[in-house]
Amino acid sequence: MTAQFNTFIPPVRTLMGPGPSDVDPRILNALSRPTLGHLDPAFIQLMDEVKSLLQFAFKTDNQLTMPVSAPGSAGMESVFVNLLEPGDKVIVCQNGVFGGRMQQNVLRCGATAVMVQDTWGKQTDLHKVEDALKANPDAKAVAFVHAETSTGVRNDAKAICELAKRYDCLTIVDAVTSLGGIELDVDGWNIDAIYSGTQKCLSCVPGLSPVSFSPAAVEVIKNRKTPVQSWFLDMDLVMGYWGKGGKRAYHHTAPVNSLYALHESLRILHNEGLEQAWKRHADMHQALKTGLESIGLEFVVDEAYRLPQLNMVSIPNGVDDAQVRSQLLNEFGLEIGAGLGELAGKVWRIGLMGYGSNKKNVDYCVSSLTRVLR
Numbered sequence: 001m002t003a004q005f006n007t008f009i010p011p012v013r014t015l016m017g018p019g020p021s022d023v024d025p026r027i028l029n030a031l032s033r034p035t036l037g038h039l040d041p042a043f044i045q046l047m048d049e050v051k052s053l054l055q056f057a058f059k060t061d062n063q064l065t066m067p068v069s070a071p072g073s074a075g076m077e078s079v080f081v082n083l084l085e086p087g088d089k090v091i092v093c094q095n096g097v098f099g100g101r102m103q104q105n106v107l108r109c110g111a112t113a114v115m116v117q118d119t120w121g122k123q124t125d126l127h128k129v130e131d132a133l134k135a136n137p138d139a140k141a142v143a144f145v146h147a148e149t150s151t152g153v154r155n156d157a158k159a160i161c162e163l164a165k166r167y168d169c170l171t172i173v174d175a176v177t178s179l180g181g182i183e184l185d186v187d188g189w190n191i192d193a194i195y196s197g198t199q200k201c202l203s204c205v206p207g208l209s210p211v212s213f214s215p216a217a218v219e220v221i222k223n224r225k226t227p228v229q230s231w232f233l234d235m236d237l238v239m240g241y242w243g244k245g246g247k248r249a250y251h252h253t254a255p256v257n258s259l260y261a262l263h264e265s266l267r268i269l270h271n272e273g274l275e276q277a278w279k280r281h282a283d284m285h286q287a288l289k290t291g292l293e294s295i296g297l298e299f300v301v302d303e304a305y306r307l308p309q310l311n312m313v314s315i316p317n318g319v320d321d322a323q324v325r326s327q328l329l330n331e332f333g334l335e336i337g338a339g340l341g342e343l344a345g346k347v348w349r350i351g352l353m354g355y356g357s358n359k360k361n362v363d364y365c366v367s368s369l370t371r372v373l374r
């Protein structure tokens with residue numbers, strides 16, 4: 001008997017976890033338009049617009065700004081493999097899961113990672129960063145996560161970059177969850193290398209990673225003594241396709257339709273305006289906070305550095321984490337996130353990202369949780 005495979009129709013969900021977030025239907029619509037050749041002049045025009053829109057979203061004039069054709073982890077890897085060479089030293093701040101991923105990347109480049117560790121749920125301590133800079137005058141860069149998705153903490157990107165620059169270090173920033181959700185100013189804050197993801201506050205489909213490198217970072221890449229260990233992520237080669245010197249050469253087949261989607265999502269952000277988008281995320285966080293606190297749930301992260309787009313609350317005593325989350329999913333089609341690493345079983349992570357950061361989702365989340373917890 002031959003097997004039967006049916007068309008996949010995804011169940012209806014409201015995505016309020018740590019990402020992916022709900023994709024705006026306008027973006028899904030863009031995704032379904034006919035595929036063009038990846039060197040078609042019409043597609044190249046779209047690529048140019050995507051680059052300009054990313055410069056807008058990152059607040060940068062960096063020429064080396066483009067989306068890597070793979071998820072946020074590939075953006076992370078592209079930053080480290082292009083900037084680092086064996087023997088280099090990087091100060092890596094960790095106060096959650098994703099700082100640990102930075103450390104792994106540094107080590108795999110044959111470089112040394114000097115770790116600045118802080119408690120999960122607390123901000124990176126600037127004094128510790130300065131102590132590490134003083135103790136390691138040969139450090140090449142300081143790397144940190146702007147919005148730590150595993151805890152809902154916002155690290156003080158501006159202050160960490162200011163410190164790093166005082167000690168002549170490059171700055172490397174993970175903005176996977178921050179781009180489009182909270183203030184971010186690549187040029188104003190002196191960020192040298194940054195990567196993000198499309199599936200969080202841009203509300204686009206997963207699978208692309210916007211990156212940007214400052215002129216100083218480009219100089220470092222140009223003056224490498226060793227070739228970049230990854231052929232696919234070698235920025236010099238990738239830029240041959242993304243417009244170095246105006247000429248385009250085949251490097252890899254671009255994810256054409258995903259780039260239509262990214263273009264539409266950035267256009268939506270551009271129309272709303274960055275400040276307005278940041279304000280909407282802040283306002284929706286306040287509404288969610290009021291609702292969740294009214295049913296007795298407590299936030300873990302101090303309000304002064306809490307992310308509006310990723311809300312971490314303690315699971316009340318005696319409540320079964322997995323049962324609540326599966327009931328929310330099965331009875332309400334609502335996805336919220338579990339705790340990661342040392343926070344597993346202790347917290348829930350509720351996302352209010354991009355298109356999903358709206359009053360309807362806030363109310364739906366509070367009313368569904370109220371019914372399940374009752």
Ligand SMILES: Cc1ncc(COP(=O)(O)O)c(C=O)c1O
Pocket residue numbers: 018019071072073074076098145147148149150174176177197206207
């Ligand atoms: C802060 C942060 N960095 C990196 C990543 C990795 O991104 P991706 O899952 O798209 O590879 C994530 C994903 O959740 C993240 O939240």
